[in-house]
Amino acid sequence: MSELPRVGILTSGGDCPGLNAVIRSVVKASTRFGYEVVGFKRGYEGLIDPPDYMFLDRKNTLGIIARGGTILGSTNKGHFSARRGVSERIDLDPRLIDKVRQTYKDLRLEALICVGGDGSLAVAEQFEEAGLPVVGVPKTIDNDLSSTAFSFGFDSAVACATDAIDRLYTTAISHERVMVVEVMGRHAGWIALHAGISGGASVILLPEIPWTFENVCRKIEERDRDGKRFSIVVVAEGAQLPGGNLVTIGEPSGPAMAQVHLGGIGDVVAREIEHRLQREVRSVVLGHLQRGGPPTYFDRMLATQYGAHAVRLVVQRRFGEMVCYHPPEISSVPIRVAVGKLSQVPRDGSAIQAARALGICFGEHAPGESIRALGWR
Ligand code: F6P
Numbered sequence: 001m002s003e004l005p006r007v008g009i010l011t012s013g014g015d016c017p018g019l020n021a022v023i024r025s026v027v028k029a030s031t032r033f034g035y036e037v038v039g040f041k042r043g044y045e046g047l048i049d050p051p052d053y054m055f056l057d058r059k060n061t062l063g064i065i066a067r068g069g070t071i072l073g074s075t076n077k078g079h080f081s082a083r084r085g086v087s088e089r090i091d092l093d094p095r096l097i098d099k100v101r102q103t104y105k106d107l108r109l110e111a112l113i114c115v116g117g118d119g120s121l122a123v124a125e126q127f128e129e130a131g132l133p134v135v136g137v138p139k140t141i142d143n144d145l146s147s148t149a150f151s152f153g154f155d156s157a158v159a160c161a162t163d164a165i166d167r168l169y170t171t172a173i174s175h176e177r178v179m180v181v182e183v184m185g186r187h188a189g190w191i192a193l194h195a196g197i198s199g200g201a202s203v204i205l206l207p208e209i210p211w212t213f214e215n216v217c218r219k220i221e222e223r224d225r226d227g228k229r230f231s232i233v234v235v236a237e238g239a240q241l242p243g244g245n246l247v248t249i250g251e252p253s254g255p256a257m258a259q260v261h262l263g264g265i266g267d268v269v270a271r272e273i274e275h276r277l278q279r280e281v282r283s284v285v286l287g288h289l290q291r292g293g294p295p296t297y298f299d300r301m302l303a304t305q306y307g308a309h310a311v312r313l314v315v316q317r318r319f320g321e322m323v324c325y326h327p328p329e330i331s332s333v334p335i336r337v338a339v340g341k342l343s344q345v346p347r348d349g350s351a352i353q354a355a356r357a358l359g360i361c362f363g364e365h366a367p368g369e370s371i372r373a374l375g376w377r
Helices: 019-032 043-047 094-106 118-129 154-175 190-199 213-225 265-277 287-291 297-315 350-357 367-374
Strands: 006-011 036-040 053-056 109-116 134-138 178-183 203-205 231-236 281-285 321-326 329-334
Touching (some): 006 019, 019 297, 036 043, 043 094, 043 118, 154 178, 154 190, 154 231, 154 281, 178 190, 190 231, 190 350, 213 265, 213 367, 231 265
Parallel strands (some): 006 109, 109 134, 203 231
16 A cells, blocks of 8 residues: 555535646646545545545546536535535534544545635635644635635636627527526626626626616616617626515525525516516526536636645645635635635726726616716716
8 A cells, every 4th residue: 555645635515617627736736746646525525424535646637627527526515514694604513523533544634625615615714723734725606705816617607608698699689689697606796797798788787786677777778779679687696686685596405504595586687677668578597507518728727726736735734725816826825814705896896897988787877877977087
């Protein structure tokens, strides 16, 4: 049996393009630094009862940079839930941590690289507090982690949503319809904002900006008067209705009823526009299409850099850190600083300002007012 030092890796939370690229990068870099790599299956679940893992090497990770999903599997359910709502922490059962400690010992793990979003990294944070060496890698299509400009997966999700909007545009224009597109993102509007601007949407509804149906309908009518008898409305799944309610599917689930399943706002918005304007409106929910398929070149690049820098942190024994991207450099921050703070779209950020200058409506102003609200002159 080999006596090489070992590093573990797991992928946790919702899958997204780029996970396999991180795994490959960690395996290639670790091998070169003389480590053996243990890949745990189904996220943190693979650490216990009994541990479920595979040894990863250059051969069984060959060519996976371009493949979506994760060869290790993942889950956003199960025993290891450390977040309720947006930022409330749930303390892990100490018996779970003891089992994980045993796995570290039995498999001679020097460190564990945890690839996940805010909830998954909040688990890693608690391992670190219990003295188990961890390194974090930020993953989420939602791009809602505050300590990094980008998590990998986001660019691929935006590419998918933009492509979908391009396709819906042709029906919108041919049939003079309003097309409502619901995109993912949980409580952050990054996907909606980026895909909406890139796809040429007329209206974008975000969790960060309160909006009214009156303003949305006025924008559509204004376009009609201009001879543009079609509109694309992009709605983030986590945008609140004018009364403040979220649209969800079913009841909260998971440990301590921690998870709400967002979804359905696109249809609610479509029906209300149809009712108010008495015209044909169709809605499309992009759902998990946004998490599938091969990663874009940007996500492959980011995931590869994250994987290599995570190995650097292990080699330098800088545990408890999460790699992050502050363009143009990859650096790291303590995991405890990175988690629990949602990164949302700044209401007056440059992307919002550019969109307003172009006449894109966020539903908070009547069309004529939005240029004045910019305050550029
Ligand atoms: O966090 C990623 C994400 O895709 C969110 O955008 C979405 O709300 C959620 O996961 C969906 O989760 P599930 O795969 O459990 O339906």
